Amino acid sequence: MHKGGKVFNIINITLMTLILFITLYPFWYVFAVSFNEGKDAARGGIYFWPRMFTLENYEAVFRNKDLTTAFTISILRTIAGTVVNVLFTGMVAYAMSKTHLIGRRIYMLLGTITLFFGGGLIPYFLLIRDLGLKNNFLVYILPAMFNFYNMIIMMTFFKELPGELCESAELDGAGDLRIFLSIILPLSKPILATMALFAGVYHWNDFFMAVLFIDRRELLPIQTVLFKIVAEGEAQRMLSRLPSAVAIRRTLTSEAIKLATMVVTTVPVICVYPFLQKYFVKGMLIGSVKG
């Protein structure tokens, strides 16, 4: 390698390291501050390590009824919503992967139109309201049950599976539902993992459905509660609702509780995605080629 190459390498490695730092540091900063006493952190100047280490912010998060309820709702909707979405979208994709399906071209056309045109926010809001889904847990599940774009990705994957497996199962007298459940699904783990990741991340991160359709506090997911804290300054109210034994410590601040809640909310996602990386990269590519 000649000299120009060496200089390039050094600059490139430095640049990539800078990108690593810029990406990771914000998370580390919030992490560090969330483990610091709130009153002390408000003075600023904490950059890498907590100055006065404490777990009381996290204690406050897990003792707060509003927050633990919200976490429960988020977990429930993520699990239920992901399972329902992947199974339902997969089922439709299985049917659509059969080229002899009567009406297949019409179904595809009707689906493709939905990718490019929609009624917009207000008609959607009125529909959900008229369906009686306001203040109903199902508002998280039903409208997110199907996704045409993901259907195309799964359909493409199913089409590439060896057809002989289905044929021999058919000869053994297995129906389509059984073939789908006991042959296709077990063979499709990579695509199922990708779709489950996409659906799971959507459900865990979505806050807007609840902004639109949920007024009952006990049905709000954590992201919506966080949104209210962040945008509407609701943390102060949370602080006042803490059990008195915790609240009596004057070192707690609403800002510190907010940051601790953010850390708790972000950690599950950060822990899961690296393990699914090779799957979602593939899923993205199928989507970009055929979409």
Add this chain to the structure above:
Amino acid sequence: MDHLTVTVGLKSRRRFFLKLRRQTVIQIMALSGLAWMIIFNYIPMAGIYVAFSDYNVAKPMFSAPWAGFKYFEQFLNDAKIYEALTNTLGISILNIVIGFPIPIIFAILLNELNSVRYKRIVQTVSYLPHFVSWVILGGFMINWTSETGLITDLIKKVGLVPPRLGLLGDPDYFWGLAVGSVIWKEMGWNAIIYIAAIAGINPELFEVATIDGANRWQRILHITLPSIKGTIAILFTLTVARLLDSNFEQIFVLYNTLNASRSTVVDIYVYHVGMRLGRFSYATAVGLSRSIVALILLIISNRVSDKLTGVSFI
């Protein structure tokens, strides 16, 4: 003769029904998907009727009396619309000019790293912000731009004076913050397709070029870039086609009354007019006009892409 066609017709019809009966199960599967789309996509599409009627909040969607183009006329005389349009286009154009090339540059530079392990680490980390919600990132940003926040500190250390009400409280900084945070969040994710396209280039091309004495810049310029030209063209036209779309969740979180003059994009305006002020018909009319222009943009860019690269995405 007539008799014959009738039997043939009957026969083919019988064959059709026989075929249909054999695929009852997959028909039910496909039709349940169709039913979902009719409810959640097509009924709202028909719901654009609201824009042409005097809608009353308490009544069902399709019950209001016809009002013609009244709300579209109001819309043309609404000065706020032009502000919203300016904000939408301003942020989108900045997102294209600055945000579009960055993932490409990142993918190319990443590919030039010699250490495979370091490459994978950078790549994995670069996806991370994509998986974090805008509520959390918005919370980070509000924290950093607060009085004692990280960015405020940084501005002071450099010797500048931060805006009195924080960066997010000053409309002049909003576009920059919106575009910068999208780049930070999505650079790695948007690079996935380019990284894969680069990985698909025949390595012999690079070897031959090296033997011929090409240096790194020449290889990037004459092999890497031309090889991913098609991918770039498709993604560029798709991005241009989405000119009128905004990152709704992002702007919804970063919006506040202080920066409203620069943060009210069309989608946010529709939300405020409809959901906060209850002017449902008017908000629907605004939303519908936006969708129609967006659709036209998409069709045009698809044509252009088809002409230039032979790839059409519709």
